[in-house]
Amino acid sequence: MSTLFKVSLCLSNIPKEAIKLASDGKAYINADLWINESLDKYGNLGSLNIIQTKEQRERKDKKTYIGNVKTFNPIVPTEWDEHLAK
Secondary structure: OOOOEEEEEOHHHOOHHHOEEOOOOOEEOOEEEEEOOOOOOOOOOEEEEEOOOHHHHHHOOOOOEEEEEEEOOOOOOOHHHHHHHO
8 A cells, every 4th residue: 555645845954065956957856764663743754854975974964854754644534424425
């Protein structure tokens, strides 16, 4: 079964040096997606951060977080909803 995730990105947190231009002129960023085993206090299941270079990891630089991830739980129809649809 597929799972839909809702992602909230903070574009203001993306450093300009993290934006890469492709040969087609489109702008991209590379990010890590972390999925946790449980929800945090805000209901987030995970987070996104800009991928660090080897040098940044070796210096133990602080990660640049750019967003949060939540699972999307559609409303399941009730018997009453099904009755109204008839």
